[in-house]
Amino acid sequence: DAGVIQSPRHEVTEMGQEVTLRCKPISGHDYLFWYRQTMMRGLELLIYFNNNVPIDDSGMPEDRFSAKMPNASFSTLKIQPSEPRDSAVYFCASSLSRGGLRQPQHFGDGTRLSIL
C-alpha cells in the first residue's frame, strides 16, 4: 500500500513568490493533517481536515497560509506571498477515523521549503 505522498520534496523560491505544496493521503484515510517542522519551534500542527472539511485551522500562522482539500485524495497548502521565515519542512499526515481516536497518523516524507 502506498504511503502518504508529498510533492515536491524540495522547493527553493524567492521571497514574495507563491508556493503550493501537495499531498496525497493514504487511500481510505479520512483525516488529513498539515504540520510544519523547524529547529526552533519543533513540530507544529497547522490545520487538519476530516472528510475533506477543515476542522481546526488555529495553527495556521497568518492569512498568507491557506489549505484546501477538494477531494478525499488530494490536499494543498499554499503560501502567498512567501517570506524567508516560512522556510521549514512541511509534513502531511493521514489517519483513519474508524476506531475513534486510536489510529496512528501516517506521515509523508515532507517538503523542504527554502525561501530566499
Add this chain to the structure above:
Amino acid sequence: AQSVAQPEDQVNVAEGNPLTVKCTYSVSGNPYLFWYVQYPNRGLQFLLKYITGDNLVKGSYGFEAEFNKSQTSFHLKKPSALVSDSALYFCAVRDANQAGTALIFGKGTTLSVSS
C-alpha cells in the same frame, strides 16, 4: 488542556546497552499515547501506541514502552541499543474523551547510539 513533555533533548547510549527515552503527559481524561521515530530527511514513523490494557506495549524494531498512570509517564525503552536506532523520537498524546482532537507532539529527543 493536553500537553506532553520530553525532558531530554538528547540521550546518548553505547551500542548494546539498554536505552530509555522519557515522556510525561497531561490530559483531563484517559490518554491515548504514541511514539514515533524520525530518521534524517524522512517523515515520522509510527513505533507503538498505548490505548488500554497491558501497561507494557511492544512495538516495531524491538522497542517497548511502559504506561504509568500514577506518574503520567510513557517512557520508551529498548533492552539493547543499535547504532541504527540513532534518530529523533517523538512522544504524542491525545485525550480519549475529547472527540475530534488532534495529537499533541512533544519537542522530540535525539537518540545517539555510539559503537
